[in-house]
Amino acid sequence: MSIVKKRRITRQITIGSVKIGGGAPVAVQSMTNTYTQDVASTAFQIQKLSKAGCEIIRVAIPDMEAARAVKKIKKQIDIPLIADIHFDHRLAIAAAENGADALRINPGNIGAESKVKKVVQCAKNNGISIRIGVNSGSLEKDIELEFGNGSEAMAKSAQRNIELVRGMDFHDIKLSVKASDVSRTVEAYRLVSSQTDLPLHVGVTEAGGLIAGISKSALGIGMILAEGIGDTIRVSLTRDPGEEIRTAWEILRALEIRKRGVEIISCPTCGRCRIDLFNIAEKVENALLEYTTPVKIAIMGCVVNGPGEAKEADIGIAGGDGIGILFKKGKFVKKVPQDQLIDVLLEEVKKYTMSRRELNGEKG
Ligand code: SF4
16 A cells, blocks of 8 residues: 555646646656756756656756757757746746746745736746745745744745735746755645645755755655655755756655656675675666666575565576576576676666567557
8 A cells, every 4th residue: 555645636737748736747857057058068968867757857047148048958858948047037038038948936036026027927928837936045034034934934935926926817836845954844845735726846955965865855855745745846966967867766666656767676785795786786777777667676695585585576686606696576587697697687677678668569
């Protein structure tokens, strides 16, 4: 039985070709870390992220050159692009006019209401949606003075800005209420999800480097998703955005919300292990990053416990002394010289995924 509560149904919006909310699959997004003005590098990074499973990409728009670059980048990518704007509402307008599929603004730092209204009118004219991105670190001064910077303050800021935008008869909005710690983030999402039917973009902001960031994101995003809250997620790491995509999919897979690509079960190794399992696991993981068909594989340190401990894997290998074994669903298939273990496993995974795709009538 799933530990995830029934998904809360929100209003549906679309970002380019991707539906958000209203029962649509939880979409995975990330943000580029190239200079947006550098069209070639940005488009290349987006193409790479898209192959790894990124479904929506956000780019920073720090100046007019970046806003104008959106048009050229869009021609080279096949996933929707969100323009991320801070401080200057004119950049939001320029990005929208250059073809952004959605805007992300933080109303707390856009300034006067009249400026927010100009952005909303522009989104309306271009038929695109807006994310109201409330961050605990950049709340409106008056809200911070009265409520501090906890979940209640974030919800107040969200409420105020939703009212402002909806007051302009604009409803293609999604909302985020992020803090850099798990407690405030989870509390804030619980609060806003009880107050609004808007689709929610979930993430823990500025979560940190690889280990801290993954831990905080898995806990924060995981807890929120497990409560049935959240329509799209972004893992935020001080790393290559490719790691964000991998982490996002691992979170969705661990909660059995969505499946994609290769799931690897591997043992931590112990005194029985006679092969370089860390290296093998990493090589296999990297070689299979762009596989999309769900398949579970096991990479185990020894034959004593390996196959038995990984019975649920579709395909697996277990190390020995100079020689390892290949097994499928826990059953022995053949012995393989140690230096051929990776190649044999990769070949088997390729065959397996091809047969699954044929079975499902997929092309390519
Ligand atoms: Fe140790 Fe073998 Fe278990 Fe790995 S599979 S932890 S090497 S006993």
